[in-house]
Amino acid sequence: MTTPREQTLTQARLIALATALGILGLGAVTVALAVLGRVQDPESGTPALWPEHLSLIWITSFLQWCALTLLWLVLPRRRRRGASDPARVHRNSRRATVRSRLLLLVIGVAALARIAVLVTHEPVLSDDIHRYIFDGRTVGAGSSPYLVAPIEYTDPALRTRAEAWAGQSTVAALVNHPELHTIYLPLSQWIFAAATLGAGDDPPSPSALARRLRALFVLLELAALLLLARALVATGRHPLWLALYAWHPLPLTEIAGSGHQDAIGLPLLVGALLLFTLSPRRIIAWTLALAAAVLVKPVVLPVTALLLRGREWRAWLLAAAVGAALVTVVTVPLVLLGGGAGESIRNLAATATRFSLKWAHFGGLHDWILATIESVPRLRDWSNDAQEQTARTICLAILAGAIAVIFARGRDAWRDASCIFLAMVLLTPTAHPWYLLWSLVLLPIARLRAVWIASLTLPWGYAAYLSAGSRGWSDTSGADGPSWLPIIAHLPIYAALIIDVIRPSRDGHERAREA
Numbered sequence: 001m002t003t004p005r006e007q008t009l010t011q012a013r014l015i016a017l018a019t020a021l022g023i024l025g026l027g028a029v030t031v032a033l034a035v036l037g038r039v040q041d042p043e044s045g046t047p048a049l050w051p052e053h054l055s056l057i058w059i060t061s062f063l064q065w066c067a068l069t070l071l072w073l074v075l076p077r078r079r080r081r082g083a084s085d086p087a088r089v090h091r092n093s094r095r096a097t098v099r100s101r102l103l104l105l106v107i108g109v110a111a112l113a114r115i116a117v118l119v120t121h122e123p124v125l126s127d128d129i130h131r132y133i134f135d136g137r138t139v140g141a142g143s144s145p146y147l148v149a150p151i152e153y154t155d156p157a158l159r160t161r162a163e164a165w166a167g168q169s170t171v172a173a174l175v176n177h178p179e180l181h182t183i184y185l186p187l188s189q190w191i192f193a194a195a196t197l198g199a200g201d202d203p204p205s206p207s208a209l210a211r212r213l214r215a216l217f218v219l220l221e222l223a224a225l226l227l228l229a230r231a232l233v234a235t236g237r238h239p240l241w242l243a244l245y246a247w248h249p250l251p252l253t254e255i256a257g258s259g260h261q262d263a264i265g266l267p268l269l270v271g272a273l274l275l276f277t278l279s280p281r282r283i284i285a286w287t288l289a290l291a292a293a294v295l296v297k298p299v300v301l302p303v304t305a306l307l308l309r310g311r312e313w314r315a316w317l318l319a320a321a322v323g324a325a326l327v328t329v330v331t332v333p334l335v336l337l338g339g340g341a342g343e344s345i346r347n348l349a350a351t352a353t354r355f356s357l358k359w360a361h362f363g364g365l366h367d368w369i370l371a372t373i374e375s376v377p378r379l380r381d382w383s384n385d386a387q388e389q390t391a392r393t394i395c396l397a398i399l400a401g402a403i404a405v406i407f408a409r410g411r412d413a414w415r416d417a418s419c420i421f422l423a424m425v426l427l428t429p430t431a432h433p434w435y436l437l438w439s440l441v442l443l444p445i446a447r448l449r450a451v452w453i454a455s456l457t458l459p460w461g462y463a464a465y466l467s468a469g470s471r472g473w474s475d476t477s478g479a480d481g482p483s484w485l486p487i488i489a490h491l492p493i494y495a496a497l498i499i500d501v502i503r504p505s506r507d508g509h510e511r512a513r514e515a
Contacts, residue, residue, distance in 0.1 A: 011074060011076070014070075014074040015071070015074050015075060015240065017070075018067060018068075018070040018071035018074055019071065019240060019243070021067035021070065021071075022064070022067045022068055022071055022243055022247050023109055023247070024067075025060070025063055025064030025066075025067040025068070025247070026064060026109065026110075026113050026247045026249075026252070027113070028060040028063065028064065029057070029060045029061055029064050029113075029249045029252060029253075030113050030116045030117055030120075030252070031060075032053075032056045032057050032059075032060040032061075033057065033117050033120070033121045033252070033253060033257050034116070034117070034120035034121055035053055035056060036053045036054070036056070036057055036121065036124060036125075054462060054463075057249075057253070058459070058460070060249070061249035061250075061253075061456075061459065062456065064247070064248070064249050065248075065249065065455070065456045068243065068244055068247060068248060069452070071240060071243060071244065072244060072447075072452070075238050075240055075241060076238050099233070099238075099239045100239075102239040102240055103229045103232070103233075103239040103242060106225075106229075106239065106240065106242045106243045106246050106247070107222070107225050107226065107229065107242070107246065109246075109247065110222070110225060110243075110246035110247060111222055113247075113252055113256075114218045114221070114222075114252065114255075114256040115218075117252060117256040117257050118211060118214055118215055118218060118256055121256070121257050122207060122210075123210060123214075123257065123258045123259055125253065125254075125257065125258050125462060126254075126258040126259075126260065126434075127174060127175075127176055128176070128258070128259075128260060128261070129210045129213055129214070129258065129259040129260075130171060130174035130175045130176075130206060130210070131150075131175045131176070131182060131184070132184070132188075132192045132195075132213055132259070132261060133171050133192070133196060133206060133209045133210065133213065134150055134168075134171045134172060134175050134182075135182050135184060135189055135192050135193075136189070136191075136192030136193045136194075136195060136196035136213075137165045137167075137168070137171070137193075137196050138164065138165070138168075139189055139190070139192065139193035139334070139337065140165070140193045140196060140197055141164040141165045142164075142337060142338070143164060143337050143338040144334060144335055144336075144337040144338045144340060144341075144344045145181075145182045145184075145189055145334075146181050146182060146335065146343075146344035146345070146347045146348045147181070147337075147338050147340050147343060147344055147347065148164075148181070149178065149179060149180060149181050150171075150172035150173075150175040150178035151172070151178040151179045152172075153168050153169045153172040153173075154169065154172050154173050154178055167206075170206065171206055174206060180351045180354065181347040181348065181350070181351050182348075182351065183348070183351045183352060183355060184261060185294075185295050185296060185297070185298070186295050186330045186331045186334045186335075187264065187292055187295035187296050187330055188261050188264055188295070188296050189334055190330070190334070191216070191261070191264050192213070192261075194216075195209075195212055195213045195216045196209055196212070196213070210259060213259055214255070214256060214257075214259035217255050217256075217259055217260070217261070217263035217264070218255060218256050218263070220263045220264055220266070220267055221251065221255050221256075221263045221266060221267070223267040224263075224266040224267040224269075224270045224271075224441060225242065225245075225246050227267055227270040227271050227274050228242055228245065228246075228270055228441070228444055228445075229242055230274060231270070231273070231274045231277060231414075231444075231445055232444060232445070234274070234277060234278060235277065235445065237444070237445070241444040241445075241447075242444050244443055244444055244452075245440055245441055245443055245444055248440065248455060249459075250433060250434075250436065250437065250440060250455050250459065251437060251440070251441075253433075253459070254433060254434040254437060255434075255437070258434070260434040260437075261296065262296070262297065262434055262435075262437050262438065263437075264296045265292075265293040265296035265297055265300065265438070266437065266438070266441050268289045268290070268292045268293035268296070268300075269289075269290070269293045269300060269303070269417075269438065269441070269442075270441060270442070271286075271289045272286040272287075272289035272290045272293065272303070272307070273286075273303075273307075273413055273414055273417065273442070273445075275289060276307050276413055277413070277414075280307075283308075283315055283318055283319055283322075284318070284322050286307060287304065287318075287319045287322045287323055288322060288326055290303060290304050290307070290323070291322065291323035291326040291327060292326065292330075294323070294327070295326075295327060295330055295331070297438070299421065299424055299438060300438075302403050302407075302420050303413075303417045303420070304319060304323070305407055306406075306407065306410065306413050306416050306417060306420075307413055309407060309410075355430075356392070357385070357388065357389065357392070358388075359429065359430045360388075360429040360430055361429070361430045361431065361432060361461060361464065362430075362431045362432075362458070362460075362461035362464060362485075362486050362489070363428065363429040363430065363431055363486065364426050364427075364431060364486060364489075364490035364493070364494075365395060365398070365426060365427055365490075366391055366392065366395045366427065366428065366429040367429070367486060369391045369394050369395065370387060370388065370391040373387050373390055373391055374387060388429075391429075392429060395427040395428070395429070396427075398427055399423055399424065399427045402419075402420075402423045402427075403420055403423070406419050406420055406423075412446075414442050414445040414446045415442075415445075415446040415447075415448065417442060417446075418439045418442040418443065418446035418448050418451060419446075419448065421436075421438040421439035421442075422436075422439045422448065422450060422451050422454065422497070425439065425454065425458070426454075426490070426493065426494075426497075431458060431461065432461065433458045433459040433461060433462070436451070436454055436455060436458055439451045439454075440455055448497075448500055449496040449497075449499055449500050450493050450494075450496040450497035450499075450500050452496070453492045453493050453495075453496040454493045457488070457489035457490070457492060457493060458489060458493075460485060460488075460489045461485075461486075461489070463485060464485075
């Protein structure tokens, strides 16, 4: 029979082993991204997505996910508490020093990996960053990004104006869906403009501007890691829980690698939840952070209701007033650029409507509902638009119900917010891997098994962009690859979600008792 001391020593050795494997695995993912981003198409000379190199990303990411899963299994679940005994206070002081060093290790290794990706990798899994460059330089030139569509500079028949900044046509040719006006919200637009400021009449290449943007996003993500570290300290959790996000392949790939603008909102979200955890009564402080995050992506809006849960109407009114004031201050100057405020708002609404009604990629429940609608004899005569809208309406109703249940029955803001973000990903017709970052960044505190499973399977959606035998992107045209792949990717997530609901973690029980 092992003694408590022997059990503690065994656990420490397992934690050390899992930590070492996590560092090695992160290095392997970094090398795989370097290989992926340096492969060029022999005809065009631009970065190309080759199936064998995408497989290398999947394999190294899977091995890293396994190493981090081992770390999850061996880390202590209980939260440390203070004590008045002098000897115990001394031991706690030593532990605090060790915890600080572990947090520095996690953040330091994460930063080095991200820097390596910035230097060695060119975005190839996504080209969204070219839209950010186009929007940012448009704002810098004094025009609203909602007034200018890239196709106006790539299609001679539509070109009615001269370039507003040097290289506008070159960047416009790299933007996906150039016929649409931008969908990105005002705070993101100001960040894009700040990152591309100073390009001047002799601008850097699109690749250099993309690296500049990715570097800024990495800095913002590192700020989120620092805030997460503070939250772990405040809640008495083991510092290596931070590695589950910091060393995960998904944020490394999607932020340092592809440069998705979600990185702007992550520190705002984590900061709001941290402010709420430390001082729930500071409504103005955490409302400002949440309102700023909403101006990156509106998916954050339901979190405000979670933090106002159980408060009187004055608190709700104060939060609404503060949020509306910030939205006004950030949005109005942007839409007034170029003198077309009404047109800017209409164009943004039109793109958002197009996205909500037509975009589809690697959806889970939505695709199954749509397939069911299409199989019903009486509904086969419906137009594709009517079938799509019905499926999306059903998913939206389910999402609204899920949010209502979480609001009514939830007790922990971190876990409840993570649940809502995951529900949005599972019920959306378009489940891009980087959408999961909003939920994954909360995992060190929330620890939802379903989010962890999703972080492994949702990146399989990149298979949809590879056509058989090609060496680059394929035109998906709404087809998401083999029909069985989304099923295989989503079913384990739902299974884990059921376990999360039926058997909450011990940490979840503890938080519920405290609430």
